[in-house]
Amino acid sequence: MLGPVQLEAIQRAAGPGNMSTERATLWTYGMDNSRRHALPDAVVYASDHAQVRAVVQACFTHRIPLTARGRGTGTTGATVPIHGGVVLSFERMSRILEVNPEDRLMVVEPGVTNGEVQDAAREHGFFWPPDPTSSAFCTVGGNLAYNSAGPRAVKYGTVRDNVLALRAISGDGRDFRTGTRTTKGVVGYDLTRLLVGSEGTLAIITEATLRLTPLPEAIRTARALYRDMQSAADAVARLMAQPVTPCALEFIDGAAMDMIRGHTDADLPVHARAMLMIEVDGPAACLEPALASIRAAAGVDGLLEWREARDAAEVQTLWATRKALSPALRKVAPKKINEDVVVPVSRIPALIGGLEKLSAAHAIPIINFGHAGNGNIHVNLLLDPDAPGAWERAHACLDEVFALVLELGGTLSGEHGVGLEKRDFIDRELGDTALDLMRQIRTVFDPAGILNADKTLPLTGGLSAPLSGQASAS
Amino acid sequence: MLGPVQLEAIQRAAGPGNMSTERATLWTYGMDNSRRHALPDAVVYASDHAQVRAVVQACFTHRIPLTARGRGTGTTGATVPIHGGVVLSFERMSRILEVNPEDRLMVVEPGVTNGEVQDAAREHGFFWPPDPTSSAFCTVGGNLAYNSAGPRAVKYGTVRDNVLALRAISGDGRDFRTGTRTTKGVVGYDLTRLLVGSEGTLAIITEATLRLTPLPEAIRTARALYRDMQSAADAVARLMAQPVTPCALEFIDGAAMDMIRGHTDADLPVHARAMLMIEVDGPAACLEPALASIRAAAGVDGLLEWREARDAAEVQTLWATRKALSPALRKVAPKKINEDVVVPVSRIPALIGGLEKLSAAHAIPIINFGHAGNGNIHVNLLLDPDAPGAWERAHACLDEVFALVLELGGTLSGEHGVGLEKRDFIDRELGDTALDLMRQIRTVFDPAGILNADKTLPLTGGLSAPLSGQASAS
Numbered sequence: 001m002l003g004p005v006q007l008e009a010i011q012r013a014a015g016p017g018n019m020s021t022e023r024a025t026l027w028t029y030g031m032d033n034s035r036r037h038a039l040p041d042a043v044v045y046a047s048d049h050a051q052v053r054a055v056v057q058a059c060f061t062h063r064i065p066l067t068a069r070g071r072g073t074g075t076t077g078a079t080v081p082i083h084g085g086v087v088l089s090f091e092r093m094s095r096i097l098e099v100n101p102e103d104r105l106m107v108v109e110p111g112v113t114n115g116e117v118q119d120a121a122r123e124h125g126f127f128w129p130p131d132p133t134s135s136a137f138c139t140v141g142g143n144l145a146y147n148s149a150g151p152r153a154v155k156y157g158t159v160r161d162n163v164l165a166l167r168a169i170s171g172d173g174r175d176f177r178t179g180t181r182t183t184k185g186v187v188g189y190d191l192t193r194l195l196v197g198s199e200g201t202l203a204i205i206t207e208a209t210l211r212l213t214p215l216p217e218a219i220r221t222a223r224a225l226y227r228d229m230q231s232a233a234d235a236v237a238r239l240m241a242q243p244v245t246p247c248a249l250e251f252i253d254g255a256a257m258d259m260i261r262g263h264t265d266a267d268l269p270v271h272a273r274a275m276l277m278i279e280v281d282g283p284a285a286c287l288e289p290a291l292a293s294i295r296a297a298a299g300v301d302g303l304l305e306w307r308e309a310r311d312a313a314e315v316q317t318l319w320a321t322r323k324a325l326s327p328a329l330r331k332v333a334p335k336k337i338n339e340d341v342v343v344p345v346s347r348i349p350a351l352i353g354g355l356e357k358l359s360a361a362h363a364i365p366i367i368n369f370g371h372a373g374n375g376n377i378h379v380n381l382l383l384d385p386d387a388p389g390a391w392e393r394a395h396a397c398l399d400e401v402f403a404l405v406l407e408l409g410g411t412l413s414g415e416h417g418v419g420l421e422k423r424d425f426i427d428r429e430l431g432d433t434a435l436d437l438m439r440q441i442r443t444v445f446d447p448a449g450i451l452n453a454d455k456t457l458p459l460t461g462g463l464s465a466p467l468s469g470q471a472s473a474s
Numbered sequence: 475m476l477g478p479v480q481l482e483a484i485q486r487a488a489g490p491g492n493m494s495t496e497r498a499t500l501w502t503y504g505m506d507n508s509r510r511h512a513l514p515d516a517v518v519y520a521s522d523h524a525q526v527r528a529v530v531q532a533c534f535t536h537r538i539p540l541t542a543r544g545r546g547t548g549t550t551g552a553t554v555p556i557h558g559g560v561v562l563s564f565e566r567m568s569r570i571l572e573v574n575p576e577d578r579l580m581v582v583e584p585g586v587t588n589g590e591v592q593d594a595a596r597e598h599g600f601f602w603p604p605d606p607t608s609s610a611f612c613t614v615g616g617n618l619a620y621n622s623a624g625p626r627a628v629k630y631g632t633v634r635d636n637v638l639a640l641r642a643i644s645g646d647g648r649d650f651r652t653g654t655r656t657t658k659g660v661v662g663y664d665l666t667r668l669l670v671g672s673e674g675t676l677a678i679i680t681e682a683t684l685r686l687t688p689l690p691e692a693i694r695t696a697r698a699l700y701r702d703m704q705s706a707a708d709a710v711a712r713l714m715a716q717p718v719t720p721c722a723l724e725f726i727d728g729a730a731m732d733m734i735r736g737h738t739d740a741d742l743p744v745h746a747r748a749m750l751m752i753e754v755d756g757p758a759a760c761l762e763p764a765l766a767s768i769r770a771a772a773g774v775d776g777l778l779e780w781r782e783a784r785d786a787a788e789v790q791t792l793w794a795t796r797k798a799l800s801p802a803l804r805k806v807a808p809k810k811i812n813e814d815v816v817v818p819v820s821r822i823p824a825l826i827g828g829l830e831k832l833s834a835a836h837a838i839p840i841i842n843f844g845h846a847g848n849g850n851i852h853v854n855l856l857l858d859p860d861a862p863g864a865w866e867r868a869h870a871c872l873d874e875v876f877a878l879v880l881e882l883g884g885t886l887s888g889e890h891g892v893g894l895e896k897r898d899f900i901d902r903e904l905g906d907t908a909l910d911l912m913r914q915i916r917t918v919f920d921p922a923g924i925l926n927a928d929k930t931l932p933l934t935g936g937l938s939a940p941l942s943g944q945a946s947a948s
Contacts, residue, residue: 102711102820103849125715147660158658160667161635176907182816184632184848184888186621186671187896188904188931189912193634193667197660214717237576241599243688244757283718285763286756293757342656346576374658375577414658422661430662433650438663440918444911457662 002041006062013054014044029087034077046093049206057173068200070139076419078199110141126212129156146417147197151248154373167207171446199456202445216281221309223318225272231302232274233349236372238297244290248279249373256367263328266321333382342376343410354404362397376414427458476515480536487528488518503561508551520567523680531647542674544613550893552673584615600686603630620891621671625722628847641681645920674926676919690755695783697792699746705776706748707823710846712771718764722753723847730841737802740795807856817884819849828878836871850888901932
């Protein structure tokens with residue numbers, strides 16, 4: 001609990017109308033999409049760079065925990081204020097400061113949503129490649145914090161590949177700029193990409209210069225059904241080895257298709273056990289030959305059906321099957337653990353095979369879908385929360401899922417991040433020295449340890465941080 | 475000078491046949507393409523990860539300066555052993571450990587040349603995008619150290635965009651791995667990109683996992699001549715705002731064209747004052763429409779001539795003009811200062827205009843060419859070294875060139891790096907806090923300060939490091 005002196009210092013830094021300590025407000029800003037919850041002592045609404053700096057300085061001076069937050073769409077608990085203190089919300093700091101098509105860039109405040117960025121870019125014939133499913137709601141600040149990409153990453157890269165420069169404030173209240181307004185540069189160390197993915201533990205970002213990409217003239221969509229996962233994975237490897245990189249290469253596995261069959265009248269042949277959704281973009285005149293190249297690569301032994309959409313209505317129809325999955329999932333399993341592991345593309349079949357075994361061994365249905373072109377698989381453990389020992393079994397299973405991913409040369413998170421959810425697992429992936437270097441870097445940026453303490457990197461003492469709210473992922 | 479105990483420790487760590495203290499060898503390994511020179515005490519040939527770790531540990535224990543080096547093609551003095559000690563040469567540690575087309579990656583030791591990487595990738599239908607002019611000689615280790623790209627960066631990005639993972643040894647002799655074998659990942663901080671461009675000041679890289687790109691099926695080449703630089707720059711901005719990103723977008727300015735006219739029988743209309751070389755790649759069937767899009771964008775007011783190569787011979791002819799430049803430059807001005815500044819694409823005309831004024835004011839011919847699509851301009855100050863005060867005038871001019879670049883929102887180096895050449899200038903670009911954070915990060919990785927000390931970041935005391943060789947850039 002903060003004392004009156006601390007609260008007064010924050011209030012002074014925040015400015016009139018920018019701070020709340022009302023119980024209802026504190027409650028609202030205490031959670032994110034992980035469903036974890038903890039109460040902050042105060043919520044501050046960021047308004048501009050100078051105000052944010054003043055707030056960070058006050059927190060530094062008075063050693064007040066500070067948790068930055070966008071719209072709370074994150075799934076890892078990274079914005080849950082586990083130590084109380086101040087939640088710094090960027091919802092009011094959401095201006096688009098500059099759109100510059102000639103230099104292919106846009107300068108924004110972190111509270112702007114991904115969708116607003118896309119709208120502003122589109123007016124000039126551009127887009128910003130990162131496209132999380134939550135793009136209508138999630139903020140650029142959150143995208144930067146988690147390096148959140150989405151389907152287009154297979155062709156256009158992740159956030160790290162699409163940010164040029166940042167303005168930020170370190171944990172001791174000093175402001176600095178990183179990067180350049182240019183696409184090349186090698187002056188000083190790359191602090192830009194160090195901050196991207198650091199989940200608010202190194203500095204508070206107050207401005208981002210985003211790299212824009214010209215909108216493709218046209219997009220074509222195709223759907224391929226396969227006899228089994230191995231065939232689909234072969235197709236993915238062949239698709240990634242030919243010169244036309246698709247702008248989306250999504251897959252869903254047999255268990256997910258069964259679920260869709262059970263809950264919709266989707267037109268899915270019963271013997272199809274894997275599905276790929278493939279999109280190519282580019283100049284309209286190029287798409288026919290591009291699609292020919294894609295079609296040839298996708299045509300491995302085991303391909304059962306290939307459909308190309310010829311108009312917008314057919315695009316809708318093809319995607320309808322894929323989009324039926326999430327509602328079906330919610331109906332079947334109101335509680336699920338959704339992981340976003342990544343393996344090298346060639347190891348996708350081994351991952352899916354291994355997951356089938358784990359599903360059987362732990363008696364937990366596992367549904368897989370995701371961004372096949374990056375090997376980024378969303379692994380969904382479906383729980384019956386009323387079944388005795390359900391959570392314990394799920395966590396035992398998850399443990400083995402992570403072990404499998406690492407054995408296959410993969411990584412535990414592709415786009416959701418670490419936060420609290422995976423904090424206690426990632427030491428298996430990162431070596432001791434790398435972890436020690438990261439911890440020291442954290443201290444360089446945040447010497448008092450006020451920025452999102454006890455998240456993102458494993459705890460050194462092995463003690464879990466106290467949570468005022470619910471248990472993990474419940 | 476190292477004492478016998480120190481030398482013995484190094485010899486033991488290096489292993490038999492892997493160390494030399496012969497004067498002729500020391501002399502050879504004391505310079506790079508900056509023409510600076512300083513004598514090391516010993517040259518060690520890296521042979522594998524364990525040996526390199528042992529050498530770094532010995533240097534750490536005995537506080538011996540350590541300078542890693544590839545083939546010495548760098549132009550900034552970053553591999554010149556200004557404090558003596560050990561030069562660690564990677565020429566013998568040059569194996570390609572794995573080529574994995576399915577996962578679009580290749581694992582290499584740092585001593586392999588860029589050209590060898592391209593050859594090995596080509597066998598599988600791939601390439602590695604970074605393509606410095608020196609690719610036949612320069613090593614991947616050097617490419618990583620300087621983040622050196624080349625013309626293809628406009629479409630395919632720089633080294634930072636094309637490296638997945640590293641294995642490295644910190645300055646206190648601890649080994650660690652960074653990154654993943656996947657194209658997505660957000661576990662821990664991004665140490666991979668922190669090391670890329672750090673010029674051997676943070677850690678010694680012993681292994682790199684490179685991200686490969688499928689070879690395009692075909693390439694088309696075009697040349698456009700313009701009335702003036704403004705027209706060419708307008709074309710560049712329009713080219714970068716349409717959806718077909720060229721795989722090369724090079725330019726040379728009027729002064730450079732005059733030089734080519736004076737030294738070759740190149741077919742260059744006398745009133746042309748700027749030239750663009752443009753290449754597009756992709757599936758063969760796509761190139762005609764792609765080129766149409768390029769042609770339309772390039773066709774601004776001021777376009778004097780547009781030529782497309784229809785066969786390999788015509789490609790040669792078109793590039794011949796551009797390639798005549800370097801020999802002509804060498805003939806006219808055996809001494810030149812070649813900077814590689816970058817400005818936002820929209821500021822290229824302002825840069826070229828400003829450089830013309832500086833050229834006149836300082837009575838120094840300035841020739842510009844470079845990677846227009848990235849705004850990465852090679853600014854060549856041509857010196858008559860026998861003229862009185864030539865170096866002083868050149869440095870005064872250079873000072874103003876850098877001021878101009880920063881005023882235009884640019885950066886002082888796009889691909890050559892900082893080393894010694896630009897070390898004393900970059901504090902103008904980086905703010906005090908960013909610089910302080912970088913220095914502290916350096917201390918985290920290299921607590922004893924043995925790795926390439928007094929390079930890459932400005933000195934804190936303002937004292938220049940002693941050089942046993944020649945003066946700057948002579």
